[in-house]
Amino acid sequence: MDAKEISLSEKAVKPVVDLLNEYLANYHIHYQKLRGCHWNIKGQNFFTLHIKFEELYTNAQLTIDEIAERVLTLGKPPHSRFADYIKESAIKEINTIGMNDLAMVDALLEDMAQLIQLERDIMEASETAGDDGTNDMVNKFMQFKEKTTWMLRSFAGKK
Template sequence: MAQTNQIGIVTEQAQQLSDRLNILLANLQVFYINARGFHWNITGEKFFELHAKFEELYNDLLIKVDEVAERILTLGYTPTHSFTEYVQRSSIQEAINVSEGKQAVQLIVEGFQSLLLTERDILHLAGEANDEGTSALMSDYIRQQEKMIWMYGSYLK
């Protein structure tokens, strides 16, 4: 019989999930700091609208950062907690000096698309591990972020 962790997940599967969740954590952290930068630096006629939307976005991402880190801890592992590692592991690139609305929104759509790829991978692994906690978290994120892609994408049309 395979060894399990404190919540009954096979240790090897919990390690794989933790590794993938740390990649998600890196992506969320880089996406968060990008959204903060967009909020601070946005200019132009849509300033007020986008300034508020970017604040909504980074506040939501901050909650997700905490949820993912706590899920890693629940699985029995350590969340990555250095920006050096975040930048190295993230598939979302740092956005520097972006102040134009459409460019920022395009980067947000691409950020959500990147998150979805990672989250779907985690959802699949969580299903194989019978890890309902991680599955539920990823399902919630996927549903919300698919809608965000549609909404932000509509702005670009």
């Protein structure tokens, strides 16, 4: 399959595919960070955050699959090696062992801010390419992250 089969210009969607692969890389690092937070949370907020982190990594896992499948829909292969994810991701790995609960929340908020910016970049590129499918998909992901950001900021007592 290629972009022409869904009435899109392959040249027009190349920047979209490149951004989606970058997005995929960032999401994989974010996903693993969420899992590390889930596994290593301690303290008074354990029950609340343990459940929330699991909810978030489950959502991230589904999102990753949708991103990869969208790249395939656009006729290109998605990145699938951790070496590529680490190399391309602006989001960096962290060691969650011994990290306190609010530091974990702060690290995840930073990730979400980076992902939201990347989502805005993808939506701009997909609009230019006439790729409404990617635009709709990414907008849905962004809305989830915006709401989650508000909730985590409220939990942490931030403005």
